[in-house]
Amino acid sequence: MASFLKSATSYIDYPYSEKEILLVGRSNVGKSTFINQYLNQKLAYVGKTPGKTRLLNFYDLGFYTLCDAPGYGYANRSNKELIQYGEMMEEYFRKREALRMIFMLVDARRIPNQDDIDMIEYLRQFHLNIKIIVTKMDKLKQSEIKPNLDTIASKLEVDKSNFYLSYPKKSENLKRFRESIEEELKIY
16 A cells, blocks of 8 residues: 655655655646555545645655656746756655656647647656556547547657557556566666
């Protein structure tokens, strides 16, 4: 059973972890909803307005930790908040030795924008395994699936073999996702 460990903004406050995965994504992409589905329990706060997550939130998943980063691209942030966010993430990437994999969440209905492109380019400099979780797949018509996934892959310059498709009501999808993460983490 998963549990919430703590929220933190600085390295000195991070919980101990040997292996960690990081979730990043634009505000309103559905990270909190995805976390709750992935954990099969309600631990992450799901708000009606985007931009509620402001800290790094850590969850204990047994032999690894999940870290949820604040959403990026939210227009109602002050310049000071944006600078603090950048500094917090920079410190996380520099000092978090437990980090093994990064999952970037993108909305199946949206064309990746410049914020998404900048984020994946930033993430690539750390030379870690980056996977894409495509959220809100249930909102697409069958005819929209292939063209939307092709567009996301093209814009982010990612092979679709690195995609995980998130269908909220399909628990077998999440089970396969959990199993594949755990298998990959055993290698590290």
